[in-house]
Amino acid sequence: MPVRVQTGDFDAGREIASLRAGDRGVGAIAVFVGNVRDRNDDADVGRLTLEHYPGMTEAALEDIVAQAKRRFDIHDVLVIHRVGALAPGDQIVLVAVTGSHRGAAFDACEFTMDYLKTRAPFWKKERSKDGERWVEARASDDEAAARW
Amino acid sequence: MRDATETAVRLRLVYLARLREAFDSSGETLTLDQEAPTIDDVAGRLRARGGPWADELAPGRAVRFAVNHRLARRDDTVSDGDEVAIFPPVTGG
Numbered sequence: 001m002p003v004r005v006q007t008g009d010f011d012a013g014r015e016i017a018s019l020r021a022g023d024r025g026v027g028a029i030a031v032f033v034g035n036v037r038d039r040n041d042d043a044d045v046g047r048l049t050l051e052h053y054p055g056m057t058e059a060a061l062e063d064i065v066a067q068a069k070r071r072f073d074i075h076d077v078l079v080i081h082r083v084g085a086l087a088p089g090d091q092i093v094l095v096a097v098t099g100s101h102r103g104a105a106f107d108a109c110e111f112t113m114d115y116l117k118t119r120a121p122f123w124k125k126e127r128s129k130d131g132e133r134w135v136e137a138r139a140s141d142d143e144a145a146a147r148w
Numbered sequence: 149m150r151d152a153t154e155t156a157v158r159l160r161l162v163y164l165a166r167l168r169e170a171f172d173s174s175g176e177t178l179t180l181d182q183e184a185p186t187i188d189d190v191a192g193r194l195r196a197r198g199g200p201w202a203d204e205l206a207p208g209r210a211v212r213f214a215v216n217h218r219l220a221r222r223d224d225t226v227s228d229g230d231e232v233a234i235f236p237p238v239t240g241g
Contacts (some may be wrong), residue, residue, distance in 0.1 A: 034241055049238070051165050054219035054234060081240060093241050113241060119219060121233075122240025123165035134166040137210070137237035 002077055003061035005052060007084040012094055020098050021113035026146065028076055028113040029036035030105035032095045032113050042137065043128045050083040050092070057081075064115045071148075072108035074099040081122065111148050120139045154183050155183050157228045159190065164235035167211070170200045180226075185212045188222045190232060 012033055020026045035046045065077045073097040082092055095112045097104035123137040162175040180189060190212075195205045205211060213220045214233040226232060 029225045052240070053162070053164055053214070053217075053235070056214055056233065059217050060219075117241040119237065121164070121235065122215070122237045123236065125165075127160055134236070135239045137239050 001136060002065045003058055003081075005057050005061070005080045005081050007067075007082060009082070010080045010094055012091075012096075015078060015080065015094060016096050019076055019096050023075055023098060025100055026098045027100045028098070028102040028105040030097045030099070030109035031104065032093070032109050033091055034093040034113075035145065036086050036088050036090045036092060040126060040130060043126075045088055045126050045128055046089075047127040048086045048090075048092075049125045050081075050086060051123045051125065051128070052081075052083045056121050057083075060120045061116065064112055064119065068097070068108045068112050071111065072099075072100075072104045073106045074104050077112060078106065079116070081120070082110055082115070083122070113146060114141070114144040117141040155241060156181055156224060157185055157230075160231045161190075162230075162231060162233040164233060166236050167204055167234055170204050172200075184225045185230060186222065187220055187224050187226065187232070188214070189225065191222070191234075194234075205234075209233070 012031065013126040016031060017030055020029060029107045038045055061079050065079060068077050078096045086092060095109050097108045118141050124132055126135055157180045161176045161178050163171050163173055168174050180193065181190065191205045196200045212235050214228050215224060215226055
């Protein structure tokens with residue numbers, strides 16, 4: 001499966017090894033891992049809850065992966081995104097791209113993250129000592145996605 | 149004489165994240181008696197309820213829509229049996 005939405009953690013090394021297995025033409029693997037920071041907008045984050053839209057989440061990620069494969073000369077893409085309750089330091093998302101050369105692999109990895117940040121139906125809710133609040137989308141994410 | 153139910157467009161609405169809390173509802177069925185209603189028509193119908201509906205769906209508010217699990221624009225039409233999700237700008241990754 002090119003995309004997975006799961007509550008459990010992932011082992012990036014193992015996922016990369018699986019992704020590239022059997023493809024001896026792979027010359028480059030570009031990887032992004034996103035983690036929960038301990039601070040956001042000047043407040044300490046105690047817990048992060050990732051909500052998603054079951055049914056659309058996987059479809060949206062698959063669509064982004066399909067676009068990446070059409071636009072960039074790459075071999076394969078893997079996206080894993082966690083949902084549910086997470087703590088500071090936890091891994092949230094993995095994007096791994098294999099290709100013959102690094103340029104397309106880097107670009108496809110960045111494209112996939114920029115599109116995920118603006119199109120994939122996930123929402124973060126932070127809990128701190130001051131209470132709970134929904135994280136706001138950033139204009140910089142829309143600007144990043146618009147570059148492609 | 150045309151049967152009025154022929155033009156009924158029954159939608160399954162889904163509210164997500166902060167909007168679910170604002171509307172105090174995770175979803176409902178909505179029936180529109182018009183031909184080829186758009187997402188804008190759906191939003192207008194909900195806005196007319198006043199209260200948090202009018203606030204959250206007011207012009208200029210950042211709201212996103214999906215029809216049958218695909219992002220939709222406000223001028224997209226909806227059909228009988230469609231699932232329409234309404235949610236804030238996404239914040240994954």
